[in-house]
Amino acid sequence: MSINIDVSMSIKRELVVPGSFEYLVTIADFIAEVGCEAGFDQDTIFHVQMAVDEACSNVIEHAYCGPSKGDINLCCDCQGGEWVVTIRDKGRPFDPDQVVKPKLDTDLEDIKTGGLGLYFMHQLMDSVEFTFGKDGNKLRMVKREV
């Protein structure tokens, strides 16, 4: 469910969904709704949708080790042409340094697509920060208007 937290020259919205792949479309719709309301262009909204889709897929696959193991909490904070997305989960600690890097610039036989989601997140967003604490994983991504 989408909750309007506070609107005072900024847009701040939150969404909590079960950590299951069928909710990825709900998450994409939420991102589109927030981006439109905040006045971001369609390309920016698409970039954030992609990065968030990859991040949430990683949460389900790697933090929760499968669907329906816990919730995903998303918070969007848009202000001054900056869009901050914070994604929280209570799965196992996620260390981005342990993720293998994709091998793309090579012959077909040698291409490795593992880690492509994380690679996309870094390509699409201006900053990507992972932290883990007693409340679980927290991913903070920032997209600035082009």
Add this chain to the structure above:
Amino acid sequence: METQTVEYKRCSVVAASGRVDSNTAPAFEEALKKVIDGGQHNVVLQLSGVEFLSSAGLRGMVSGLKACKSGGGNLVLAIPSERVKTVLDLAGLTSLFSVFDDLTAAVGSF
């Protein structure tokens, strides 16, 4: 996400539409696998109706391409949407696939 497969004399056309994300990528990959495992290694993947493609979908496309090539054929792309082109460019995999802006030309390439 929906897929539809049409068999031609020299190739099969798999047309996908909708969102190809972690939720739907297994069905997308299965549609390709079914054609390839059935012995057809010349495949046209029509992507004009794909509005969203995640890394999971892209992995399925690369797997399909590898399977087709190892069987002596090819997997080519027809009419990729702008969103699909963006994702291919982002991954740096555009040059990996033969891309056609016309379905007839894609089918005729086999």
